[in-house]
Amino acid sequence: MIACALPAWIVSHVSANAPAALGLNGIEELIGQPLAAVLPAQLIHDARNALQVAMISGTPERLPARETDLAALGRCDVAVHAQDNLAFIELTSSDIADTGLVDPSTLVRAMIGSLKRSPNIPRFLALAAQQVRSVTGYDRVMVYKFLEDGSGEVAAEALRGDLSPYLGLRYPESDIPAQARALYKRQFLRLIPDIDYVPSPLVPALRADGSPVDLGLATLRSVSPLHIEYLRNMGTLGTLTVSIMRGTELWGLIACHHDAPRRLSGSVCAAIELFGQVLSIQLEAREQEETLRYTARSRELLDTLLATMAPEDTIFDNLAKFSDQLRAMIPCDGLAVWSDGKLQTVGDVPPEEGLVEIIRFLAARGDGSAFVTDHLASSLPNAHKHAEAVAGVLAIPFSRLPADFVLLFRRELVRTLTWGGNPNKPAEPNAAGGRISPRKSFEAWSELVRGRSAPWLEGERQIADALRISLLEVILRRADMIHRERVAAQEKQAILIAELNHRVKNILAVISSLVRQSRSSATSVESFTLDIERRVRALSFAHDQLIQSGWRSAPLRQLLEAEALAWTSNVRERVILSGPEVKLDARAYQALALVVHELMTNAAKYGALSVPAGRIAIAWSMLPSGALELSWAERNGPRVEKPTRRGFGSTVIEQTIPFELKGEAHLALNAEGLRATFRLPPGHATEIAWREEAAPLPRVVANLRGKRLLLVEDSMMIALDAQTTLEGAGATVEVAASVLDARRSLSLMAFDAAILDVNLFGETSFELADHLKQLGMPFIFATGYGEGVFIPDRFADVAIIPKPYEERSLRETLPVA
Structure with missing residues (x-):
């Protein structure tokens, strides 16, 4: 090996065996010395050109x-290769x-073609x-192949026929430690022709500044003595290692x-190194293809799931409904959703x-990414208690915080792993010098692995991230929908309040008029009170009927029967009622309610209903013009005399329909009794299909004298x-404004019956009703909401x-004897 300082190409380091090799x-x-004084010119020229490529690729x-x-x-x-402003030239015979x-x-083309x-x-x-x-x-x-836990597994093997296979065996992380893996990421091919080689030192060992020379890319770099001993223990004398990158x-x-030294030519090493790089690319492409194929199918399922979910009906609201679709996307044994402090679960x-505990752990992470593990107990020690049921989890956060x-859970997958030797003894002491030596035994060693689930694949993690983003979009759409609904509700509420304000003012104006007009015609305080009470009751009944119909229309016959029932x-x-089934609009219904009430009141005081033999005939019909004509005829009543003064009731009878509805009202007194005809203009009455109703059953009127009653009512007036x-x-009446007050009263005294207002301030009386049922005390409900009030089925007989x-x-109505 020769190392030259760049850019002058002056020799700065050599291996100790270089002088002998160069003569x-x-x-x-x-x-x-300049490199030109050491090596042939053509070799230097070719080395300089190759170095340019090496400096670009970062590899030898x-x-x-x-x-x-x-x-x-x-x-x-x-x-x-080049490293730290040094050019390294390595020569091998x-x-x-x-x-x-x-x-x-x-x-390489031939090798790749078959793959x-x-x-x-x-x-x-x-x-x-x-x-x-x-x-x-x-x-x-x-x-x-390296696994997620750091260990490795023999995924494929080709061997001499007489050798024992290692296929499927696992090796602990310590067999190829982190520093060795870092070197394999830098140098893609590592050849050790003979483990019994004699090392040759680098001279000088240090750079001019005292730092060590980086030989990480050197093909002739010496091998760790521990690795040499490891190979010798395996019976291997020559090795070649090629990196597979992703x-x-x-x-x-x-x-x-190889069980003997083996030396490869440079051209074979170059071919195998190139093959390893092409293999890495193709392997990554194949894995990505499998992942993309799974991801594409899962995305189709995700799109179907999102299309199925409406903003108001999502997995946050009904996990069971969408659990099969989630399992089809990411196979799992159980599901859970923790949303807004509420928990839903499906499966294991x-x-x-x-x-x-898991949710607290996840929230404490404060990380918006998915949490994935096939060994939950490694993160949560207490998870080992239920590891047989659930061992792995994929947790997908879907809120901004x-x-x-x-949460997707997987059951424990009990597996038997076969290791190439005991993984718990990667090294052992060397008695000779106290140094740690690599293990000597590589016989198959089986381990039963528990507490782990099937691993979560890369494609499953990718679709989990896609699901997380989609759920955030669902939440945003849901928030937008809620905002729009809130705005619409506020607008409707404003309209409702305005309409309610209008109607309440009208009602108050009518009642105020009733009070003033009744006072002017009253003969005593008692008669004044009674007249006001009955007239307000008539308005209240009309109001209830209109509320039940949505404030649109109500049956005429029902109005007449209800008023008659109040007097007989x-x-x-x-x-006697005769005429087609007719519905009146809200304005006509209220007006006619007051008129009929005054007619019934007068008949009960002075006319046909004041004597047992008296009768009233009320008939109505729809005219071709669409107007409604109604007649009132009394007979067999007392002798009728013209009144000496005109009361408020007469005014209501004669003027309400002409004034309110622009209709007609005609009244006449004869020996038989009062005769009256009313005509409502077209548009106020509509004929509907006739239906026969059973005659109302006679009601039993309870005697309340001496009874103690509990009245639960939150309105003081x-x-x-x-x-x-x-x-x-x-009766004796005890008033309670809330369920708590009522329970206290029940604990202090006994009652014969109770009257429960359904809707109290901030609560209902249903809990108290259940308590009364347990006590065996009779009770009834009262409400101002008409038939629109919700009553649970368990109180259907109340x-x-x-x-x-x-x-x-x-x-x-009170159920007391």
Whole structure:
């Protein structure tokens, strides 16, 4: 070896055997001399050209074998490389090589051509081993693959027929330590012709500045004594090692062993080195092709999954629905989703406490990338407790802050690994000098591996990253949808509030008018109170009916029956209704409700309903113009006399329909009783299909005298009104504004029955209803939401009354004897 300082090409270092090889007397004849004074001019010219290529590639460049005109060397193989402003020229006699001269490019083309026909990667590697053995003649050629845990495995092998195979054996990481792997990444071919060589020192050993000379790319670099002993223990006297690269990483090695010294010519070394580089490219392409094939299929499944998921129906909401699609993308035995503090699981997963520990560990990482392991216990020691059920996990964070995860679990895969010797004894003490020696035994050693799952493949990791990005997109779309819905809801709420404000003002205006007009015609406080209560009740009933229909229309017959029922229990006999099924719009329904209420009130006070024999006939029909005509006729009532004064009720009867609806109202008194005809203009009434309804069953009116009742109502004014009404009927009433207050009252006293407002402030009364059921206490529900209120199925047999509370509905509904 000769090292020259650049750019002057002055010899600065030589191997101790260089003077003898060059026919010189000593080192002093070389050090400090121009290279032109040492080597033939043509050799220097070729070396300079090759060095330019070597400086670009960063690896040694080999020249074809040539005559040197040096008697001690004869025909030589030449290798050159540059390192740290030094040019290294290495000369090796080719006359003693065991292989002949070859054309590297022609040989490599032939070798690669046969590899193209291999159907899969295992066969590809096996053919590669056979090709290298055919060219080099080594006893054993192995393709050695590095695994994720640092160990290696013999993935392919070609060997002499009488040798024991190493195929499938594993070797611990310590057999090829990190420093050796780093050198294999720099120098792609390493030839050791004879492990019993005699080392020749480099002179001088250090550079001028005292730093060591970097021989990392030197083909003649001496070998570690420990490695020599390792090879001797294996029975190997000559080796060749070729790096297999995947990008910039060391995928594995082509390791060639011979039980005798074996020297390769420079041209064969160049061919094998080139073959290794082409093999690396083709192997990477094949692996990428397999990965791309898997990824393409998985992406199709991912696209299908994303197309199936709506923003409001995703794996965050319903994992079970999408679990089969996720498993088709990335094979696993169990799934879990941790989103917004809620956990969903499908299949084989750790117990809940184990899942919580895993999620805490993942959140503490603070890393937005996927977490992958086939040995969960190595990261979470407590995971060994459930390793038989779950040993590996692929965790995909899908929130901006890594706190929500999709977790894919794999069960333990119990495997038997066969090692080339005991991996737990990579070295042993040397009794002679106390030095650590490499192990001597390479007999097959079996190990049962537990606590690990099947490994997660590169393609599976790539699709996991794609899934993570897609889930983030789903979240963004979902957030956008929620934002749009929130804006739309706010707009609807604003419209609703405006409409509600309008309607409430109208209702308050109507009630205010009722109060003023009723006061002017009242004869006493009691009559004033009663008139106001009944008129407001009539409006409330009309309001409830319209709420049930969405504030669109409500049946006329239902209005008439309800008003009649308020005054007589024998509706079908005393109030005869005849006419088609008709629905009234909201405006007409409210107006007619007040008119009919006043007519019924007058009939009950002064007309047909004030005596047992009295009858009322109400008939209606749709006119060809689309108008509705309704007639009222009383008979068998007391003698009718013209009133001496005009009350508010008469005003409501005569003027409401003309004023509110621009219709007509005609009233007449005769000996039989009141006769009235009303006409509603077209557009207010619609005829619908007729349906026959069963006659209402007579209701039992409870006697509340002496009963103790619990009223659960969160509105003070409504509660006071109901309490007054019930106490007026003889009951004792305890009022509670919340479930907590009600429970306290129940713990202090006994009650005969309870009235529960469904919707209390911030809660419902259903929990209290369950408690009352357990106590065996009867109760009813009350609500101001009409039929739109939600009542659980378990309370289907419980009566419901509307608010505001009325004595009659309370007495007819309360289940007390």
